[in-house]
Amino acid sequence: EDKVVQSPLSLVVHEGDTVTLNCSYEVTNFRSLLWYKQEKKAPTFLFMLTSSGIEKKSGRLSSILDKKELSSILNITATQTGDSAIYLCAVVVGGAQKLVFGQGTRLTINP
Amino acid sequence: KAGVTQTPRYLIKTRGQQVTLSCSPISGHRSVSWYQQTPGQGLQFLFEYFSETQRNKGNFPGRFSGRQFSNSRSEMNVSTLELGDSALYLCASSPGWGVDNSPLHFGNGTRLTVT
Numbered sequence A: 001e002d003k004v005v006q007s008p009l010s011l012v013v014h015e016g017d018t019v020t021l022n023c024s025y026e027v028t029n030f031r032s033l034l035w036y037k038q039e040k041k042a043p044t045f046l047f048m049l050t051s052s053g054i055e056k057k058s059g060r061l062s063s064i065l066d067k068k069e070l071s072s073i074l075n076i077t078a079t080q081t082g083d084s085a086i087y088l089c090a091v092v093v094g095g096a097q098k099l100v101f102g103q104g105t106r107l108t109i110n111p
Numbered sequence B: 001k002a003g004v005t006q007t008p009r010y011l012i013k014t015r016g017q018q019v020t021l022s023c024s025p026i027s028g029h030r031s032v033s034w035y036q037q038t039p040g041q042g043l044q045f046l047f048e049y050f051s052e053t054q055r056n057k058g059n060f061p062g063r064f065s066g067r068q069f070s071n072s073r074s075e076m077n078v079s080t081l082e083l084g085d086s087a088l089y090l091c092a093s094s095p096g097w098g099v100d101n102s103p104l105h106f107g108n109g110t111r112l113t114v115t
Helices: none
Strands: A001-008 A011-013 A017-027 A030-038 A044-049 A054-056 A062-066 A072-076 A087-091 A099-101 A105-110 B005-007 B008-014 B018-023 B031-036 B040-048 B053-057 B064-066 B073-080 B087-094 B108-115
Touching: A001 A087, A011 A017, A017 A030, A017 A087, A017 A105, A030 A072, A044 A054, A044 A062, A044 A072, A072 A087, A099 B031, A099 B040, B005 B087, B008 B018, B018 B087, B018 B108, B031 B073, B040 B064, B040 B073, B053 B064, B053 B073, B073 B087
Parallel strands: A011 A105, B008 B108
Antiparallel strands: A001 A017, A017 A072, A030 A044, A030 A087, A054 A062, A062 A072, A087 A099, A087 A105, B005 B018, B018 B073, B031 B040, B031 B087, B040 B053, B064 B073, B087 B108
16 A cells, blocks of 8 residues: 655744755655645645655755655745744655555644 | 636535535636545545546545536536545646646635535
8 A cells, every 4th residue: 555654744843944844755666756835725736756765856945855765855944923833744656647646744834 | 818717615514405506717728627635635636638638537436527618617526425525626627638847826715514
């Protein structure tokens, strides 16, 4: 059975801290890995990773995929209260739009 | 460009009833997929449609069904509702078939409560 596991499930830090969120996967036909941020309702897209070892970066957020270790990390530097959200990792299985999601990491940034 | 629109935003139904949820994808997007989100199970794939055809289906009972219209709008239907069907139902769209080319864009969801 395809599986995506995120850790930690919950994280509370102070504004300005740097955080690293983890995602590991076991799927039959890996195509790509995506990170989403969910604040209230709609998950919003952050990164799509297909190649191992290539870092994707957007402002204070960055992510990298390690296909050998079947994992990915999402880094957020100089965190702000607006970064508080659930961060979802999802893996594309096969060639279709089927995403297998992890449980999510609930990140809380305290001022 | 308008995002993915889901209606209604909230629904309250009783056990045994049926419900229909609607999704309008981003203009020009032809692929629509549906996900169920619950606190216990997280986000789970229901089904996906492209060009009015169901391309893939998740592990949900036959009570869950869907369809896509020629204008790419999609509906999902849940019959004989059970308490466990209470969840946030999210619709997502993308331009083509296969999320490899572009990520899914999600709507705000329909919150279904079954009593």
